[in-house]
Amino acid sequence: MGCEEKSKKKYKPVSVGAINSLAVVMESQLWEGKVGDKVREYFAAPMVGLTWEEPVFSIEHMPQQVFTGMTRHRRSVLFVSLDSLDVAHIKTDLYATPQKVGVIKAQTEEQLMANLEEGAEKIIASFKENEIEEAQKRFKRSLSKDKVLEEKFGISLTIPSIYTVGKEEDNFVWIDRQIQKGTMNIIAYTLPADSFKN
Structure with missing residues (x-):
């Protein structure tokens, strides 16, 4: 490696957050209306198979202007906004690592809800996979020595x-x-x- 060659990898901080917690970044007007209801329908639905009621994710809503600094380091983030783009996709390690960011954008509230319906299953699966890996990593920090x-x-x-x-x-x-x-x-x-x- 020559003197001029440098690693192109950019440092990203370690992600934070409780297991199965989800930061939902969207404007309060959307959160308090039918788009927010649709987000809660999918991402705060009761976990299937448990004998007690527990949501798939513990949701913390925040408007976009609050999503700065350390709040961007959350491990699981769902970003929902009105935009000229029409998308439903997942980004990996956008602000921290490991991190999954589900992005839902559309021009109208109706299209946002349609994009949520279309992308929710894949986004939830991606978040869950990330959460399982994090839980396993935490478990491995303190293993039982009992034989x-x-x-x-x-x-x-x-x-x-x-x-x-x-x-x-x-x-x-x-x-x-x-x-x-x-x-x-x-x-x-x-x-x-x-x-x-x-």
Whole structure:
């Protein structure tokens, strides 16, 4: 590499935000009307498969003029605006890394809602993928050193240190962690190979 050659990679700060949080950048007039209702319909819908009601994303609305400085470093951002462009797409690492920015633009409110309907599924999938990677990265920072599954059953399982052994018997291990509305559990035991019929 010569003296004149320099890396063309631009530094981007590390993204911030709670897991499954979403910054929605749009003017208050849109947020408080039918376009905002459509955003909430998709991005704050109840999570399918849970026994309690929890939204897909915890949404924080902010007008465009507030979306400056550190607020641009959010990991998941949905940008919705009236514009001469008509688009629904995803940008990666626009202001920080890792970051996904869903962009919805259109000339009218009706077209904004149509673009939301068209792009929501793909944008949500992209946000979720990013959130899963972030959650896994956070889990890996503090892994359990407990070897009970390896010692009892000869299996290894990478789990966060927040999980603890709740009950251990000859052929049974119950590992759990407290969550807001109960516990999350891992139960391990063995059965004879012929216990299940094909």
